[in-house]
Every structure is written in structure tokens, then in C-alpha cells.
Amino acid sequence: MSHWSEATQERAREIISRYPQKRSAVMPLLYLAMAEEGYLTNEGMEEVAAWVGITPAQVQAVASFYTMYKRRRTGQYLISCCTSISCMLLGGDDVLHAVEDESGVPHGETGADGLLSVEHVECIGACGGAPAVQVNYELIEGVTPDKARDLVRWLGSAQPEVVNTDEMQELFGGVRSFDWAIRDESGAVGPYPAFQPLGTVGSEGNA
Amino acid sequence: MTEQRAPDVVSITIDGVGHRVPADSLLIKAAQDNGTYIPRFCWHERMNPVGMCRMCLVEVQGPRGPMLVTACTSNVADGMVVDTRNDTVKKAQEGVLEFLLANHPLDCPVCDKGGECPLQDQAFSHGPGESRFVEIKRNYEKPIAISDLVLLDRERCILCARCTRFADEISGDPLIEFKSRANVTEVNTFPDLPFSSYFSGNTIQLCPVGALTAAQYRFRARPWDLQMVESSGLHDTAHPRLSVQVSQNEILRLVGVDNDATNHGWLSDKERFGFQYLGSEGRLTTPLVRRDGELVETTWADALDRVAERIGLIRDEDGGGAFAVIGGAHGTNEDAYALSKFARVVLGTNNVDARVDDALASHFLAATADRALISDIDTADTILIWGPDLKEEHPTLYLRVRRAAQELGVRLVVVHPRATGLDDRAAIKLGYRPGGGFELLDEVADGKHPDVRQALSAERVVALVGQASFADGPKLAESVAAYVRNKAGSARILPLARRANIFGALDMGLAPDLLPGRVADEDAGRAALATSWGDMPAVRGKDTRSMLEGLDSGEIRFLLLVGADPARDVPDPRQATLALESAEYVVAIDLFLNDSNRDADVIFPAAGFAEKEGTVTNLEGRVQKVNSIAPVPGQARPDWEILDDLAERAGRPIGLSNDESIAKEISEVAPAYAGISWDLLEWEARDGAVVPLSGAQPLSHIPVALKGDKAPSAPLILHVARTLYDDGVMMRHSQSLHPLAPGAVAHLNPDDARRAGAQEGHLVRVVTKHGEGEFSAVLDDGTPPGVVYVPFNQPGAGSLGTEAVVRVTAVGK
Amino acid sequence: MTTPLVVTKRMTEFPADSHTIDRYEETGGYEQARRATGMSRDELVEEIKTSGLLGRGGAAFSAGLKWSFLAPSRPSYLVINADESEPGTFKDRQLLERDPHQMLEGIIITAIANEVHDAFIYIRGEYPKPARRVQAAVDEAYAKGHLGKGILGSEYDLDVMVHLGAGAYICGEETALINSLEGLRGEPRLKPPYFPAAKGLYMQPTIVNNVETVSNLPHILAMGAEEFIGLGHPLDTGTFMLSVSGHVKKPGNYELPHGITWRDLIYDVAGGIPNDRELKAIIPGGASSPWFVPQIHLDHQITKDMCAEAGSMLGSGAVIVMDDKTCMVRAAERIVRFFAHESCGQCTPCREGTTWMEMILRRIEEGQGRAIDLDLLLDVSDNISVGLGWPPKMTTICPLGPSAVSPVLALRDYFREEVNAHVELGGCPLRPVEVHA
Numbered sequence A: 001m002s003h004w005s006e007a008t009q010e011r012a013r014e015i016i017s018r019y020p021q022k023r024s025a026v027m028p029l030l031y032l033a034m035a036e037e038g039y040l041t042n043e044g045m046e047e048v049a050a051w052v053g054i055t056p057a058q059v060q061a062v063a064s065f066y067t068m069y070k071r072r073r074t075g076q077y078l079i080s081c082c083t084s085i086s087c088m089l090l091g092g093d094d095v096l097h098a099v100e101d102e103s104g105v106p107h108g109e110t111g112a113d114g115l116l117s118v119e120h121v122e123c124i125g126a127c128g129g130a131p132a133v134q135v136n137y138e139l140i141e142g143v144t145p146d147k148a149r150d151l152v153r154w155l156g157s158a159q160p161e162v163v164n165t166d167e168m169q170e171l172f173g174g175v176r177s178f179d180w181a182i183r184d185e186s187g188a189v190g191p192y193p194a195f196q197p198l199g200t201v202g203s204e205g206n207a
Numbered sequence B: 001m002t003e004q005r006a007p008d009v010v011s012i013t014i015d016g017v018g019h020r021v022p023a024d025s026l027l028i029k030a031a032q033d034n035g036t037y038i039p040r041f042c043w044h045e046r047m048n049p050v051g052m053c054r055m056c057l058v059e060v061q062g063p064r065g066p067m068l069v070t071a072c073t074s075n076v077a078d079g080m081v082v083d084t085r086n087d088t089v090k091k092a093q094e095g096v097l098e099f100l101l102a103n104h105p106l107d108c109p110v111c112d113k114g115g116e117c118p119l120q121d122q123a124f125s126h127g128p129g130e131s132r133f134v135e136i137k138r139n140y141e142k143p144i145a146i147s148d149l150v151l152l153d154r155e156r157c158i159l160c161a162r163c164t165r166f167a168d169e170i171s172g173d174p175l176i177e178f179k180s181r182a183n184v185t186e187v188n189t190f191p192d193l194p195f196s197s198y199f200s201g202n203t204i205q206l207c208p209v210g211a212l213t214a215a216q217y218r219f220r221a222r223p224w225d226l227q228m229v230e231s232s233g234l235h236d237t238a239h240p241r242l243s244v245q246v247s248q249n250e251i252l253r254l255v256g257v258d259n260d261a262t263n264h265g266w267l268s269d270k271e272r273f274g275f276q277y278l279g280s281e282g283r284l285t286t287p288l289v290r291r292d293g294e295l296v297e298t299t300w301a302d303a304l305d306r307v308a309e310r311i312g313l314i315r316d317e318d319g320g321g322a323f324a325v326i327g328g329a330h331g332t333n334e335d336a337y338a339l340s341k342f343a344r345v346v347l348g349t350n351n352v353d354a355r356v357d358d359a360l361a362s363h364f365l366a367a368t369a370d371r372a373l374i375s376d377i378d379t380a381d382t383i384l385i386w387g388p389d390l391k392e393e394h395p396t397l398y399l400r401v402r403r404a405a406q407e408l409g410v411r412l413v414v415v416h417p418r419a420t421g422l423d424d425r426a427a428i429k430l431g432y433r434p435g436g437g438f439e440l441l442d443e444v445a446d447g448k449h450p451d452v453r454q455a456l457s458a459e460r461v462v463a464l465v466g467q468a469s470f471a472d473g474p475k476l477a478e479s480v481a482a483y484v485r486n487k488a489g490s491a492r493i494l495p496l497a498r499r500a501n502i503f504g505a506l507d508m509g510l511a512p513d514l515l516p517g518r519v520a521d522e523d524a525g526r527a528a529l530a531t532s533w534g535d536m537p538a539v540r541g542k543d544t545r546s547m548l549e550g551l552d553s554g555e556i557r558f559l560l561l562v563g564a565d566p567a568r569d570v571p572d573p574r575q576a577t578l579a580l581e582s583a584e585y586v587v588a589i590d591l592f593l594n595d596s597n598r599d600a601d602v603i604f605p606a607a608g609f610a611e612k613e614g615t616v617t618n619l620e621g622r623v624q625k626v627n628s629i630a631p632v633p634g635q636a637r638p639d640w641e642i643l644d645d646l647a648e649r650a651g652r653p654i655g656l657s658n659d660e661s662i663a664k665e666i667s668e669v670a671p672a673y674a675g676i677s678w679d680l681l682e683w684e685a686r687d688g689a690v691v692p693l694s695g696a697q698p699l700s701h702i703p704v705a706l707k708g709d710k711a712p713s714a715p716l717i718l719h720v721a722r723t724l725y726d727d728g729v730m731m732r733h734s735q736s737l738h739p740l741a742p743g744a745v746a747h748l749n750p751d752d753a754r755r756a757g758a759q760e761g762h763l764v765r766v767v768t769k770h771g772e773g774e775f776s777a778v779l780d781d782g783t784p785p786g787v788v789y790v791p792f793n794q795p796g797a798g799s800l801g802t803e804a805v806v807r808v809t810a811v812g813k
Numbered sequence C: 001m002t003t004p005l006v007v008t009k010r011m012t013e014f015p016a017d018s019h020t021i022d023r024y025e026e027t028g029g030y031e032q033a034r035r036a037t038g039m040s041r042d043e044l045v046e047e048i049k050t051s052g053l054l055g056r057g058g059a060a061f062s063a064g065l066k067w068s069f070l071a072p073s074r075p076s077y078l079v080i081n082a083d084e085s086e087p088g089t090f091k092d093r094q095l096l097e098r099d100p101h102q103m104l105e106g107i108i109i110t111a112i113a114n115e116v117h118d119a120f121i122y123i124r125g126e127y128p129k130p131a132r133r134v135q136a137a138v139d140e141a142y143a144k145g146h147l148g149k150g151i152l153g154s155e156y157d158l159d160v161m162v163h164l165g166a167g168a169y170i171c172g173e174e175t176a177l178i179n180s181l182e183g184l185r186g187e188p189r190l191k192p193p194y195f196p197a198a199k200g201l202y203m204q205p206t207i208v209n210n211v212e213t214v215s216n217l218p219h220i221l222a223m224g225a226e227e228f229i230g231l232g233h234p235l236d237t238g239t240f241m242l243s244v245s246g247h248v249k250k251p252g253n254y255e256l257p258h259g260i261t262w263r264d265l266i267y268d269v270a271g272g273i274p275n276d277r278e279l280k281a282i283i284p285g286g287a288s289s290p291w292f293v294p295q296i297h298l299d300h301q302i303t304k305d306m307c308a309e310a311g312s313m314l315g316s317g318a319v320i321v322m323d324d325k326t327c328m329v330r331a332a333e334r335i336v337r338f339f340a341h342e343s344c345g346q347c348t349p350c351r352e353g354t355t356w357m358e359m360i361l362r363r364i365e366e367g368q369g370r371a372i373d374l375d376l377l378l379d380v381s382d383n384i385s386v387g388l389g390w391p392p393k394m395t396t397i398c399p400l401g402p403s404a405v406s407p408v409l410a411l412r413d414y415f416r417e418e419v420n421a422h423v424e425l426g427g428c429p430l431r432p433v434e435v436h437a
């Protein structure tokens, strides 16, 4: 008696079948639950519990351990500003403040219109391109406070259905950790990592 | 089979002193057993170590110099050199303590745990005195109710994971868990999904601080105000050891006492919180007699004389055959002995039965040869459970078996008509249609379930057998036991029955075919007893069902109910109610008015648990001492005293002068109980003494009826079984637990429900030949198609009798 | 300086398509895996042992030796640690994005050497693009029959699956990673067992290796152990990747042989300090490692042993450079904050201690410091890492808690004056105070 769409259920079945033990599927299923409802609801956790055969309390124990399973409704775009050591050294805090100021959304919150959520995060592995920012986990390196303001404005006006890391890097980025070389055509459609086939659905997944 | 290989021993040095310790022990335990207490919070002897609190850090000499290790996660090794109190260790331990106190509220004066709190104790003995932590402490909403019975104060929690581990590893109900991580880690339930576990109270006892408290006990007392006495719990026929704690003459709480024999310190919530009935308003405190159709208070003398007179009259007119005695399983062995003697000597009847109808044969329960000990569960290769869902009816055994299957590698085979609490740990689970047990046994014997056969051919097999469903005849369990015994030569059997001290009662002869000491009520047994008891009836007695029939037919005129409520408690309550109505004279000894004694002619108020001393015998034959600590309410008296007085007045004294002398008399006249004395149980054998099976019939002599009744082929058949919480009279008077009973529900397989047009929570009408009622539908994958499961004796539920075939129709929302 | 590139060679030569299977195979890809299908476990383990390859995930343990510990029970599993979350580290991201087949080939070799038929790649959740690239590579490899049933024309079956983390640094610790992969909280397991090779995933023997570690394997088989040893330092063979970040003109990943000096690295390879400021401190091996200062360490060679002698480690190869304008209290606070935030919460000293340290440091930085605070900080640290030595004598289950102590050691040893100045001044002497929640 699943509340999920038939397609999501099919993916859930496939994910579970790939692991030697059902319980291992908890993490990908939690991403599915988030993608299904936009954030991780109690019903989502109950659903995951039923799929893998553990109690909702056990699912919650896992889900609450990780920072990427959002328990509150999150904006269409989740802007994550790194303020860990390397980014801090190069102005990560100023980038965060610029994002907060331009969007009017303090970190840890979601704007009233539901468009943007802002958070500061610990190291996202982009220290060579500090300060770094992610939008729905799609990375932009070498962001200045001014570029960060541009990014916020762009998200508000363009409201892209899919956010693409290369596009954003071109528009708002600077120094990179390394040469990104070839363009990645995929992108994220929600505040969860766009990854196929066993994670959540990105732009290509809907095709 | 219970003896274990002598463990290898290694030499270790603790604080400069050499010790020889078992090679497989944890350092913390080896140290403790040799007089060195290493402080700890998360470690608990009955659970797997997690090494989380880090309080037990000690220094061990390693290949690269001294290392700090947690004693709770380190195995001893030969030549190990340990320092538990040098400066490094002290500093580390004090550091941990300081960290724990940093965020701990200073509310000891209002905390239930104050005075018995290891954290408080440690802080006194090791603490730095003044806190160096000047920052703001963590803050949580004050206690939240994580269940109807348990409150959680997260500010006080030190995250030792004892409660969560218990819930997951020991009780199998992982409903409380850690949430979040790092410095904001907390223990919690899932929203709107309370910690409703039959064992939740153990977490209160396990919690080393006052984070988990009992709703019922909160703010009731300070530990130093409590008086306590050790005893055994009677809600569960394993008789878990516990401590009864009293303040100002009122029982305030029961606490499990750790012992290897029975419960490892755990108690079911029914055991732990079910004592509330003792202090209930409804307790009977004066004798009652019927005058002008009304029960009115009277004096003991008046009540006793009336009954004695009536006994004399009927005895003279119709002899012992006109008497019936039902009950006696709720008192001590001394009470049961008095009742047994009273029935035989004063009433001159063998019509006596403590089983109240839904148990296995009395000789099978009391005198099965090769009866298993509870501890055999730990060392078995295979455990077969073919009987009730242990979680519902035998919670102590449930925990024990669960641990054996999970931790000790015991192969578990569960046979039951529907899902049980142990299925998740079972290597093999077989289901069958209620009433079709014999067919399945036949199949197993014919080799149709080779995995079961193979499991049962292991060297050490323990079979826990009982009645899984009211639809199964009582003979099935005996046949299963006999089959197992034939299959595995060294199999041990643990026959299951519920009801307080039922095994003690049977051992005292409260069955139509048994005399005290597991002796068959036959000429030889009677002859041996005659020197002490005098003349006894030789007529074969009736069991509960026949007695009820006898009442109905008028053959039996006088009924003595001792702590029994057949109108509620037998599988077919309608029959019992009709029988009770036709009784000429009914006398009851009880704690409460109930559906069976409400129309009695005389009612004597009885003393209850913790209000009297005595012995009890559990399902493995272990005799333990129970003790009194609470005053008897009003004029209530122990059963034996009432019966002795009555015998005197009826002109046939039974000569019981005090409780301890009864125990002595038992040890003299009941062969199995020779050598059992209160002295022994109070000093040398605090965990009790197992009485031998003298007089027991080896089961193989009982013909194995592999062919029994076939299950009815009707599309829907009824499965009635007991749940831990029900509408029994003690439960009804335990205000914390009674609301937790499932109520009038019928479990249906979702497919059957769909066919009947019923959804979850809808009312359905369930009809049998003998009864019908409306129940709230529970859609349940654990109930197989074609089976309707109705928990027995629920508040608000009618009775359906024992007829197996049912019809279910949807009534509406 | 000419450096022979190994794991970054292909991506340097073919930037446009180094991640595709065509380019990979054109440049000799999967040949070593194919060869490995004909080799025995013993041969492979021996070869890698001989090569001296040390794990690149931080602990620098011999890869071949670890494989040799594999317990006999089967199934055995392989888990690739791509959780890269140590502040300062971003080398695995490049390897995942730019040359995923190189890692896959390493996985095949490791799997054969350890009789593994199910391998998992645990990629941190914040790395969706690397995960996509790896997944695409996995799909390509399956399509070509390099993975799946009868890989590379052999009888050997191997399934590889990508598993995404969800934001928890501690899941980089191998036993926490295994718990996470089992669907449990990512809490490190008790030791012993010291290696998952004894009891790991589903309590079965499990090899956990870092992305860079396995990416080296095809090259070791191709060039032979001897040549691989010749690339690096006798005790620290081959090349290794350094992620350089912070105040340098040319931040980025550099594949280098061990043995150059910190001065070479910072002033030559990474182009020196921007605006020609002075160098103040170096974090040599990721946020966990104790810091170096130019006065003492600048001319030390970058080898595992030199670092260890100087009381620190090369760890995950993350070098963070700080110039003279950097407030050391603030930098320390940021690193301690990281560990406090990422503590799994099991151990009392880590859970309570790191947060307490963070609070004290924040207070000092914000001008509320007291004269006794540095000593308090040191004593609290001492209760997490007894004696404040290196490697730490831990009061915890895993090294995360003790890692938080590293920056405090720097304050004690090199920047006491700066801490005192904060207290005396009632604020930061280097930068106006900003208060953030």
C-alpha cells in the first residue's frame, strides 16, 4: 500500500534488488522519498521503513544522521555555501553573507516564496576553487560575493527547471580546483543530488 | 546438557595483583568479579558492549607501551597488565565525567533517580566539584511521554544507548533510537509512534540517569524512603525475580533482580506495572454474605459459620461428589496445599482444578519426564516452539529464546497458526490452520518438512510446547512432545501453561488426578498420604469442564472459587456462566468481585501478592520464596488461614498453624518437595531450587497420537489466543495497563478483508455457532488467508466460544 | 621540475575525453585487468605488496599487506572509499570525474586479488557530478562486458555498484562507511577487529580502499613493482596527489613524487603566496593534521616519515596554506567546528569535548576570551587526546575526536601570543570581529 508513484515504486524495487541485503537500500530510498515529496516527510520515512522491513524509528535514526536528508520543506533551489577552512580563508563567509543579503533568506531557512533555501555547509571538496557554492549540489567554484549576488538574482529571474554545474560555473564561477574539461549535460531538478540510476532523478532521468 | 565445558583460564594483573580469570571474559567483568570496580555507564552485563560512554578507560601495557582502552570492550588475554587507577586513567575518567556533566542539568533534587544515580555517585566521588563549563547547556522540552508508561527527559540523557540497545537487541522492538548526530544526538521515538513495547519498563531500570522514568512512579518517592524485599513475579509462570519496593505501606515499584536462572533481571511491563491492582479501590476488605439477594458486609465468624454449616449439610446429604473447587493458581504453594488438603479432607472430593480449563493435561504439566530448565534454552542446538506466542503469554521465555537465537546461535523453529513475536529470529517458521496441528505433525513425521526434521535431530533439542490456539486440542502438545522425544533421544520438554503459580498448584495436588508432590491420585499415593491426611476420597475427580457440566446438571451443588473467574477465563465463557447460574451454593475466596463471584453466597477477602510469605513453583519446577512487605488491606486473610479456619468450623480440622509450618508439612508429605525449606530458599538458594521429577512419567510411555482431528475445511476459521494485556480482573484493576489491551479487534488477512468488504478500523461482525460479536477490523499480513484472529477476553468484546468456523461480514465504519 | 605523471597522465594528455571508455582503451586501458583475470590471488597480493603502495585515504597503510589480511570466509566484498570529505581534500573528485575507468580497472584488479564479486563505490552525496561520471563509466564497462558476468572474456563475475552518501564526513572512516552502506547510522565500529578485512560489510571479509589507491593499480601492473618504487621515495613509493588550497597563487591538485620540500611545493609548484604576503602556517595533511610553520618546517622534505618525525602526517594529501593576515584563532575555530559538527556522537569525549572546544574558541575570537581559556582548551583537548602527542593517544573509538585537537596544538606551540592578544584586546587583532550564529 505504497503512496509512491508507480515509477518510484519500480525504482525502489530495483534499488533493493541490487543490494545483498535489503536494509542497505535505506539511503537511496531516502533520496527517492525526498524526490517524491520535495523533502523528507514522516510518511516518506514510514514508506522507506516498509520497503526495507525496519521500523520508522530505525529509518529516522539513519535519516537524521545525515545532513542531506532535509526534514523541512526546502526551496526549489538549495544554495549551500561552504565556510570550512579553505573557503573561509578566501572569503567564504563573505559569499554566504552576500547570498543571505541578496536573497533575504538567512542560512538554515527557506524564503517565504519557497524558491530559495540557504545553508552554510562544511567542506564540499572544492577547496582548490574556494570559495565554493552549490545549488542543488551542483557545484560552482571561485565565487565572489558579487557573483554570488548575481547567482541569487539569476535563480530568481531565470528560475531554471534544471540547474547545470557547467552553466553556472561559466556564469558565476572563477578559479577551479582543476580543469573540468568536458561539459556535463545533466543537472539537478530539486534539492537533492541528481544521480542516476540508483540515486535521485536528474534532468536526464526524466527524459 | 546444562553443564558447560570448563572455560579456559588466563592470568592477568590488575593494579599489581595477579588473578586467574576465564579466558573469554571482558576485562570490566573480570575486574569486577575480582573486586575491582571499573566505573561505567554504557556497559551492561546483559547486553553487547558498545564502548560509547568511554568511562571505563583503563591503561593496558601494549607492545608499544601503555595504551588506554575501554575495559568494557577489551577481552582479557594471558599476561595482560592493567592499571585501573594510575594518574593517566584517573585523568581520563574524570575527563569523561566532566564531559557528561557539562550538559547535564543540575536537577538531582527533583529527579527520580536522585539517590540511586551512578552519574551522581561518580560525580561525588570523582567529580571536579565546580564546573569549568561556562557555556549555555543543551536545552530540550522537559519530559516527553514516549509511551503511556515511560517518560523521557532528554536533557538528562547521557547517550549510553542502554535503552535503545535493549529495545532493539533484547526485546526486538526497535521503537526508540538515536536521532541526529554529534552534540545534538538524542534518544527519541518516531513521531506518533510511541515506544509501545511489552518490555518498555526495563529501559527505566537500565537508564543510568533519570532520563527515563515511569509515568506511574514519577515524583512518588526518594530511594532512601523505600523499603524493599525480594520476591518472584507471578504474572508470568517463569516467575522472574524482582524486588518489591514500598513506601508508607504502599507498593510503589517493582524492579527486576538479575539472576541466571530465570529473567536476567528483565521484567515484562505486565509484571512491572501490573501490581497496581493490589492498591486498587476495588479490593475486597471484609467478608461478604448474601442477604435478601444483596451482598452485604459481615464478620469473619458469621461468614465462616454459614459456609461451614452448608458444607456439613451437603456433605451429609450427597457426599464429596457434590462439591467442586476451581482455582487456586494465584496463591502460594502453601495456599494451594491448604486448598488441596481442604478439598480432599474437608469436602471429601477430588473435584478440584487449578487450570480453569484451558491448559494441558495436569500430569503432562506437572510430571513430564526430561523437563527442560529455562537455562537449557541457552545451550540448545535447536529450540522448537509449538505453542502460544511467547511474547504474549510467556514474556520472560520470549526474551530468553530471543537472545538464544540472536546471540547464542541457537536454531529456532516456530510453529504457530499466525505471525509470532519470534518469527524474525526463527530459522524455520511453519504455519498451519488452527485446529490442523495434527495434520502438520503428521506431515513432519512423514518427512514432508525435512528442514524441521533435521533441526529436531540435533543433539540438544528443547521443545516448548503448549496450546497455540483454542482450536487446537490439548492433546496436540503432548503428541508434539512425544514426537520430539522420539526423534531426538536427549530432547527436553518445557510444557507451557499460564496463570501465576499454576505449576505450584498442580504440584500441591490442585488437579483431579494429582496429589501433592507430583504423585498420581491413585491407591499408592493416597496410602502414603493417609498417615498425614487421614481418609481421602477414592472417586476420580472432575476437571473444570466436567465440574461446570456437573453444576449445570445439578450433580454438583457447592462451588468453591479460589481466585478464579471462569465466566471470563475459560474458552467458552457462556457455558461457564450458565453453569455458575445453576449452582446451588457458591463460595469465593478472592481479591475482587468478578463476573463469576458476583452472585456468590459468601465471599472471603484474600491477601494478595507481597501481602503474604510463601513459596511458588515455576514452569521448570523451580521453587522460589515470595515475601511480604505490604499490609493486608482491611480484614483480608491469606487463603490457607481462611481454609484452616473453615475446616475447623466444618468439624474436620486440617491443622495448619502458620505458613512456614505448612512449608514444612509440604516437604514431609510431598516427595518432590523433600528438602525444600524457607531457610534454604532465603539463604543458600536465593534463585530457588528445582524440585526433582520423582513420580514423573516418561513421556515415551504415552502413545503418540499422530492422527488427530483434521482442521475444518471451511473457508474461514477462528483463531483465538491470549494477549499479554486483556480484560482479566487484575488487569482491569491496573489502571496503567488496562487501557493498553487491544480491545475488541479481529485480525484479518488483507485479502479476506477485501472479500468481506472491510477496511482497517471498520466494524465487522464475526459469527460462530456459539457466539457472535462486533469487532474493529485489523488488516494484518501476519494472519494468513482463511484465518480470523480474535484476541481472547478483551474489554468490550463478546465471546465467540470454541467453535472454529466463522463468518465475517462488514458492518460499517 | 619534471614529474612523471601516473594517475593524472591520461587526463593531462587528453583533457577532452579522458573519462570515456574509448579513450581509455585506446591508451592501454583494461589490459591490466584482463591480465589480472589470469592471475592468482597470491600473485596479485605479492605484486602489490612488493610495490610498496600505501593507501591514499589518509592512514597510509600498505595496500598489499591489507589485502593479505583478508579472512578466508566468503563472500568477500570490496568498497571503494570515495567519501572524500576531509577539509582541504579534493583529489579523488578529479580522479572520479576525469578518469573513472582507471579506478574501475583498479577495482577489477582489487576484486580479483581478493576474490570479490560485489564491489561498491561509496561516493559522498555532495558529489553528484563525479557520481554521474562514474555511473556512466560503469554502464560503459558493463556494456562492453568488462563488468558483470564473465568479465573481460574470463569466467570471473563482478558487479560494481555506486552508492551515494548523504552528508557525513565520518562515513569516510572505513567502519562507519560500512555501517552506512548497511543502512545503519554511520558510526565507526569498535576495534578490534582492526581491519574490515577480518569482518566488514555484513560481517564478511571486506577490503576498503581509497579511489587514488586503486587508481594506481593498473599502472603498477603495467610498469611492474620495481619501476613504481623508482618513481617515489624508497619508503613511500610511487607518486601521490596533493590538493593545495588556501593562500597560494595556483591552488589545485598536483601529482608529485614524495621528497620535494614544503618550500618547493608552496613557492614553486603552487606559485607562492598571493600579493606576496608572508607564509604563516601550513596544514600538511588535511584538517586532522597538526600544523607546520615556516620557521621550522619549510625546508622539510614531504615524506611520510619526515612528517611523522615532525609530529604530523601527510594524511589525505591536503595542504592548506595560510598567510600572515590569517587569524589563527579563527582558523582553529573553523577546523574544530568541523569536527564538532561531524562527530558521530557515540563517544562522550568527542561529542561533548569538540563542541566545548568550539565554544571556547568562538568566545576567544569574539572577544569574550579569558586568560585561562587556552589552558582550559588544552586540558579539554588532553581529555580527548591524552598527553596531546602525535599520533594521538585516544580516549575515543576513532580518530575524529582527537583530530580536533590538532589546531589547538598549533595555538599552544606557535601562536600563544596571538591568543593572548585576543584576550587582552577583547577581539581579533587581525580582523574586525564579525559575529555569526
Ligand SMILES: Cc1cc2nc3c(=O)[nH]c(=O)nc-3n(C[C@H](O)[C@H](O)[C@H](O)COP(=O)(O)O)c2cc1C
Binding pocket: C054, C055, C056, C057, C058, C059, C060, C061, C063, C081, C082, C083, C084, C085, C086, C169, C170, C171, C172, C173, C174, C175, C208, C209, C210, C211, C213, C214, C398, C399, C400
Ligand atoms: C575520520 C576519518 C575520515 C576518513 N575519511 C576518509 C575519506 O574521506 N576517504 C578515504 O579514502 N579515507 C578516509 N579515511 C580513511 C579510511 O578509514 C581508510 O583508512 C581508507 O579508506 C582505506 O583506504 P586506503 O588504504 O586505500 O587509503 C578516514 C578515516 C577517518 C578516521
Ligand code: SF4
Binding pocket: C170, C187, C188, C342, C343, C344, C345, C346, C347, C348, C350, C351, C396, C397, C398, C399, C400, C401, C402
Ligand atoms: S571519536 Fe567521534 S566520530 Fe569517532 S566514533 Fe567517537 S564520537 Fe564518533
Ligand code: FES
Binding pocket: B039, B040, B041, B042, B043, B050, B051, B052, B053, B054, B055, B056, B057, B070, B071, B072, B073
Ligand atoms: S562502560 Fe565502557 S565505554 Fe561505557
